[in-house]
Amino acid sequence: MFKSTEEEEKEVPAVEEKEEVEDGHNPLAIDQEPVVLEEEKEIPEKKEKKGLFKKKEEEKKSVKVYEKGLTKSREGFVSRLANLTNKYAKVTEEYFEELEEILIMADIGVNTVMEFMDRLRDRVRKENITDPSLLKEIIVDELFIIYVNDEVLSNKLNYREEGPTIMMFVGVNGVGKTTTIAKLAHKMIDDGKKVLMVGADTFRAGAVEQLKEWSLKVGAGFYGKEESDPASVVYDGIELAKEEGYDVVLIDTAGRLQNKVNLMKELEKMNKVILEKAGGCDETLLVIDATTGQNGVSQAKAFKEITNITGIVLTKLDGTAKGGIVLAIKESVGVPVKYIGLGETKDDLQEFDIEKYIYGLFKDMM
Amino acid sequence: MFESLGDRLQNALHKIKGYGKITEDNISDMMREIRLALLEADVNYKVVKEFTNTVKEKALGEEVASSINPGDLFVKIVKDELTELLGGESEPLNLKGNPALLMLVGLQGSGKTTTAGKLANFLRKKHSKKPLLVACDVYRPAAIDQLQQLGKQLNIEVYQEGKKDPVEIATNAISYAKENNYDYVLIDTAGRLHIDDELMDELDRIREKVNPEEILLVIDSMMGQDAINVITGFHDKLPLTGVILTKLDGDTRGGVALSVRHLTHVPIKFIGVSEKLDGLDSFDPERMAGRILGMGDIISLVEKATETIDEEEAEKTAKRMQQGKYDLEDFLSTMKQMKKLGPLENLIKMIPGAKKMGLTDVKIDPKQMAHIEAIVLSMTPKERRNPEIIKASRKTRIAAGSGTSVQEVNKLLQQFDQMKKMMKQVTNGNMKLPF
Numbered sequence: 001m002f003k004s005t006e007e008e009e010k011e012v013p014a015v016e017e018k019e020e021v022e023d024g025h026n027p028l029a030i031d032q033e034p035v036v037l038e039e040e041k042e043i044p045e046k047k048e049k050k051g052l053f054k055k056k057e058e059e060k061k062s063v064k065v066y067e068k069g070l071t072k073s074r075e076g077f078v079s080r081l082a083n084l085t086n087k088y089a090k091v092t093e094e095y096f097e098e099l100e101e102i103l104i105m106a107d108i109g110v111n112t113v114m115e116f117m118d119r120l121r122d123r124v125r126k127e128n129i130t131d132p133s134l135l136k137e138i139i140v141d142e143l144f145i146i147y148v149n150d151e152v153l154s155n156k157l158n159y160r161e162e163g164p165t166i167m168m169f170v171g172v173n174g175v176g177k178t179t180t181i182a183k184l185a186h187k188m189i190d191d192g193k194k195v196l197m198v199g200a201d202t203f204r205a206g207a208v209e210q211l212k213e214w215s216l217k218v219g220a221g222f223y224g225k226e227e228s229d230p231a232s233v234v235y236d237g238i239e240l241a242k243e244e245g246y247d248v249v250l251i252d253t254a255g256r257l258q259n260k261v262n263l264m265k266e267l268e269k270m271n272k273v274i275l276e277k278a279g280g281c282d283e284t285l286l287v288i289d290a291t292t293g294q295n296g297v298s299q300a301k302a303f304k305e306i307t308n309i310t311g312i313v314l315t316k317l318d319g320t321a322k323g324g325i326v327l328a329i330k331e332s333v334g335v336p337v338k339y340i341g342l343g344e345t346k347d348d349l350q351e352f353d354i355e356k357y358i359y360g361l362f363k364d365m366m
Numbered sequence: 367m368f369e370s371l372g373d374r375l376q377n378a379l380h381k382i383k384g385y386g387k388i389t390e391d392n393i394s395d396m397m398r399e400i401r402l403a404l405l406e407a408d409v410n411y412k413v414v415k416e417f418t419n420t421v422k423e424k425a426l427g428e429e430v431a432s433s434i435n436p437g438d439l440f441v442k443i444v445k446d447e448l449t450e451l452l453g454g455e456s457e458p459l460n461l462k463g464n465p466a467l468l469m470l471v472g473l474q475g476s477g478k479t480t481t482a483g484k485l486a487n488f489l490r491k492k493h494s495k496k497p498l499l500v501a502c503d504v505y506r507p508a509a510i511d512q513l514q515q516l517g518k519q520l521n522i523e524v525y526q527e528g529k530k531d532p533v534e535i536a537t538n539a540i541s542y543a544k545e546n547n548y549d550y551v552l553i554d555t556a557g558r559l560h561i562d563d564e565l566m567d568e569l570d571r572i573r574e575k576v577n578p579e580e581i582l583l584v585i586d587s588m589m590g591q592d593a594i595n596v597i598t599g600f601h602d603k604l605p606l607t608g609v610i611l612t613k614l615d616g617d618t619r620g621g622v623a624l625s626v627r628h629l630t631h632v633p634i635k636f637i638g639v640s641e642k643l644d645g646l647d648s649f650d651p652e653r654m655a656g657r658i659l660g661m662g663d664i665i666s667l668v669e670k671a672t673e674t675i676d677e678e679e680a681e682k683t684a685k686r687m688q689q690g691k692y693d694l695e696d697f698l699s700t701m702k703q704m705k706k707l708g709p710l711e712n713l714i715k716m717i718p719g720a721k722k723m724g725l726t727d728v729k730i731d732p733k734q735m736a737h738i739e740a741i742v743l744s745m746t747p748k749e750r751r752n753p754e755i756i757k758a759s760r761k762t763r764i765a766a767g768s769g770t771s772v773q774e775v776n777k778l779l780q781q782f783d784q785m786k787k788m789m790k791q792v793t794n795g796n797m798k799l800p801f
Contacts, residue, residue, distance in 0.1 A: 101411050107590035110405045173613060173641075174475025174586060203641070204480075205519070206512025213507035257616035289475060293408035293590025295618040316474065319559045320599075321592035344474075344505075 085132040091124055095132060099139070107293055107321070108143075109328025116142060140358055147330050147354050155311065155338040155351050158282045164196070164241040165248045166278050169313075170267060170303055171287035173255030176315035178207065180287050180341055181250045182214035183349035188248055189219055196246040198237035199224025200270065201254040211252050218346055221246060230254065231269045238277045249278075258302030267306050283310045285338065290316045290323030297325065300333040311338035314352065318342045390426065396440055397422055407619030407658045410594045413628045421447055445655050452623060452651035457633040460579040460607065461489075465498070465543045465551045467578035471569055471604065473596060474557030477612035478584045479509060481638060482554040483516035484646040485610075488636075490522065495549035500539040501526040502572070503556035513554055520643055523548075532556070533571045540576055553578070560599025569604055580607045582635065587611045587620040594625055601630045612638035614657075615645070623654050679703065687789050694750035694782065698742050701735070740768035741778050753779055 080102050088095040096117060103113045119142060120135075129135060159165045167184075169177045178201070185195045197215045199222070201207035208224040215222035221244070223237040234251055241249045253270065256263035274281055284307045288296055303309055314323045317340050326337050337352040397418055404414045425443050459468070468485070470478045486497040499517050501524055503509035510526050517524035525539040536553055543551045553572070558565040573581065583606050585593065600606060609626050614637045623634055634649040683700060686692050742750065744767035749756050756764070756779060765772045 104405060104411050105591045107592065110402060114402075172588070172616065174477055176475060204512070205515030206508045209511045210506070210508035217507075257613060259617040260615075289586070289588075291473065291586070291589050291592045291596070293588060293593075293618075293621070294406050295408070295588040295616065296590075298617055319473070319592070320561060320595040321590070325590065 085136060088132045090130050091132050091135060096121065103324070105322075106324035107296075108324035109294060109297060109332070112146060112328040112331050116146060143327065143358050144354065147327050147336075147358075149331070153336045153354070155336065155353070157338065158310070159248070160282055163278065164238070164246050165282045166238065166251065166274055166280070167248065167283040167285065168251040168253060168270070168274070168281045168307070169285050169287055170253050170307060170309075171255060172257050172289075172299055173204075175255065175287045175289040175292075176341060177201075177255065177287045178210050178214065178252050179344065180285075180313050180315060180339070180349070181211065181252050182218055183341065183346050184339070185215070185220040185248075185250055186218040186346040187349060193247040194221070194245065195248045195250060196221040196223060196237065196241045196244075198222075198234060198249055198251045200230040200233045200237070201252050202226055202228055202230050202233060203254040207252070207254065220250075224252075230266060231273045234270050235273050235277055238274070258299050264302070264306050271307055281308070281310075284308055285311050285313050286335065287313045287315060288323075288326070288329075290314055290321040291319065292323075292325055294325070294328075297328050297332055300329045300335055304333055304335065309335050311336055313337070313339045313341060315341035318348070393422065393425060400440075400444055403659060404621060404624075407621035407660070408588075408590050408593070408625075409621035409658065410591060410625040410629070412594075413625050416628075417447070417451070417624075441659070445659060448624065448655035448658060449652045452627050452654050453633055453649075457608070457635060459489075459635060461493070461550065463579045465540070465548050466580075467540065467551045467553065467576055468580040468582060469553040469555065469569075469572065469576075469578040470582050470584050470610075471555050471600060471606075472557060472584035473559065473586070474506075476557065476584045476586045477638060478557060479503065479512050479516065479554050480641070481584050481610055481612060481636075481646070482513065482552050483520060483522075484638065484643055485636070486522050486550070486552050487520050487643050488646050489550050489552075493549070496547065497522055497550040497552060498539065498543045498546075498548040499524045500536060500551060500553045502532040502535050502553050504529040504532055504535070505556045509554075509556065516643070532568060533575055536572045536576050560596050560603075566599075566603045573604060581605060582608045582610050583632070584610045584612060585622060585626070587614045587622055587637075588616060588618040589622045593622045594629060597626055597630055597632075601632065606630065606632045608633055608635035610634070610636045610638065610646075611649070615639050615641075619658050619660060620654065621658050624658060690786070690790060692786060692789060694742050694745065694753055695747065697782065698739070698750070701739060701742075705735075737768070737770055737774065738778060741765075741770055741775055744768040753782060 084095065084098050084102065087098075099120075100113060100117050103116065104110065108116075120139065123129070123138060123142075124135070129138075157167070169181055171177050181197060185197060188195050197211055197220050199208035199211040201211075202225065208226045211224060212222050214220075221240075223233070223240050225233050225236075230253065237251065238249060240246075251270075251274075253267065254263070256267065258264070271281070286300060286303050286309045288299065292299070300309070300312070312326060312329065312335055314326055314337050317323055323340075330336055337354075337357075340350050340352050340357075342348045342350060400421060401414055401418050404417065405411070409417070421444055424447065425440060460466070470482050470485075472478050482499055486499055489495065490497050499513055499522055501510040501513045503513075510528070514524045514526065516522075525535075525542055527535045527538065532555065539553070540551060542548075553576075555569060555572070556565070558569070560566065581604050583597070583600050585596070589596070597609075609632055611620065611623055611626075611634055614620055626632060626634060634654075637647050637649050637654075639645045639647050679699060680703065683692070683696050686696055741764060744764045745756070745760075749760060749764075756775075761772050761775045765775050768775075
């Protein structure tokens with residue numbers, strides 16, 4: 001199962017990158033793609049595998065964008081892991097210590113890493129493994145197990161057959177909720193859906209305006225009112241969606257720190273309105289910034305208590321952050337990642353794939 | 367969600383108990399706990415490593431004084447060391463220029479725009495001078511609009527030219543500020559990744575052109591291990607003069623503060639503590655150290671108390687305490703004040719070392735409190751002022767009046783007596799607090 005992913009990733013021809021970048025180029029967006037591009041091209045195996053190209057157009061594109069963003073976060077992580085296996089002729093205590101460091105530096109929760117290390121040590125002892133290169137596969141395997149935990153995970157979004165599908169986006173301040181909505185709306189519109197964006201972040205200055213600008217850019221409908229009660233904006237938004245026959249309603253909410261009781265209550269109230277007006281949310285997505293450290297677990301726990309979080313969108317993976325906290329979140333709160341954000345343009349959103357994610361991080365040492 | 371370092375150390379203490387000195391052998395468990403506590407606070411892995419080594423060196427050979435719990439000694443060493451690392455004195459802003467130029471930089475979503483508004487407000491209040499906000503985030507949709515709205519709320523002018531070249535906007539803004547006698551110019555820049563060369567160059571070009579007194583990195587306190595890359599990334603490209611740590615009103619430990627100081631020596635100048643436009647505080651290293659370690663938040667406790675307690679009343683009571691004149695009348699008024707603070711259990715949890723003292727699981731029965739109040743209320747004012755005159759017959763009357771028993775009246779009088787003795791100790795300075 002892992003093998004296929006690996007091939008799929010390698011089969012992407014380097015030439016494809018360029019086209020995509022030019023297509024998706026947005027004059028207002030921060031333009032960093034060219035830098036990434038060069039780095040990508042330098043990965044030799046991409047060119048070598050060019051001739052083996054045989055996957056469907058869609059899939060190619062997905063892996064490619066995914067890898068492009070992860071390249072930066074991967075480089076540090078993978079090269080260190082590769083170093084690690086080269087550096088040590090035998091699996092020693094120093095080897096374990098360095099591995100632990102690498103995992104902690106990826107923000108995979110402290111407890112998760114400690115338990116992982118214990119399990120790995122056990123396995124090495126039982127199976128009498130002394131060669132570090134044999135451990136690579138096991139490490140990936142164990143990380144995979146932490147995340148999947150014998151569950152059937154789907155990152156498909158739930159759509160309603162009749163009436164507008166309601167999706168709400170929640171999270172702390174500055175994680176990228178509004179931008180995520182824009183990207184997702186763009187995807188849905190591409191799939192032929194009629195999308196309404198509802199600006200219920202009536203608190204932050206300029207937030208409603210920000211969403212509105214995005215709605216014009218991606219061609220979505222928009223409803224929002226500044227300085228009014230967010231629950232009433234949600235009410236009116238759903239009303240409008242029903243009247244005008246929208247397929248999907250994407251609700252943007254104000255950023256709120258999870259320990260702010262009043263703001264969390266406000267969220268509860270919005271939920272109530274959605275429940276009464278439309279029978280509840282089909283998706284409540286928690287947006288988490290990949291640079292987030294241990295606090296990510298606290299965020300997931302607190303938001304899950306108030307709303308029925310159905311998935312996570314992990315944003316800003318195009319930086320150097322690895323977003324490893326999602327492994328700890330999945331382990332301790334049970335919420336899986338559905339999408340990842342890899343940049344600031346409307347195309348920089350991909351479905352999350354744990355295999356690709358882990359393999360993306362470890363690719364060069366496989 | 368995390369155990370505090372103090373609690374963690376308690377678990378590792380058995381090894382050190384009974385030893386007169388801290389040695390290499392008996393502190394390994396303690397070091398592990400310190401390490402985990404710091405990692406859980408998001409302190410950078412490398413910083414943790416160096417830090418634990420320093421603490422170990424300091425602690426080795428230290429006498430475990432019989433009067434102090436060795437765990438407390440350890441926590442004190444760690445906290446002192448942390449405070450020192452976080453920077454002793456808080457460094458003020460350099461506002462010498464005319465106008466003084468301040469530039470805010472950082473990743474997307476770290477809170478630059480809000481912070482720019484807060485900082486302008488802070489400077490205007492503190493120095494009663496005229497600030498100008500400059501909108502140089504020409505990329506994010508509605509970023510200019512956001513700054514303009516903040517300016518409107520604060521009644522501070524915002525200079526903007528729409529979506530033009532930020533270098534040009536900044537340059538023009540300064541001429542504008544000079545012409546119109548502004549004292550401070552605060553430049554809000556677009557959020558960017560530290561690895562985005564093109565945009566980092568743009569910042570450098572703004573810096574070159576306007577030569578700001580302060581280049582402040584705005585950083586989210588919830589940041590994890592990647593903070594090291596971000597901080598060094600920005601610091602390598604721009605001569606940062608300070609850091610502003612935002613969103614500290616969340617429940618994050620904020621270990622990133624330590625990484626900032628340790629890796630760059632750039633001082634942390636301010637912290638963002640609420641979404642309100644006055645929610646900016648000067649950085650306090652000691653308070654931050656306590657937070658990173660998850661020690662009790664005595665400051666919140668004090669803040670809560672000052673919010674609700676009648677100051678005059680409290681002062682009167684304190685004076686009487688000092689004079690040893692604290693009586694049951696005062697006790698009654700203290701009880702009334704305490705009630706205003708809300709459930710006692712919540713307050714107790716904020717006391718540093720509360721867990722160690724076995725106080726966190728204390729359930730205070732509100733009924734019991736009511737009984738105590740009833741007993742005191744059943745006394746005559748004279749009895750309250752001179753509890754020693756309460757003898758058998760008075761006790762029977764008080765018990766009947768309050769619907770309690772003589773035993774309960776006795777217990778209260780005994781406890782009050784003990785309390786008075788304790789107060790004497792505190793005011794004489796003989797009482798040792800846990801931290």
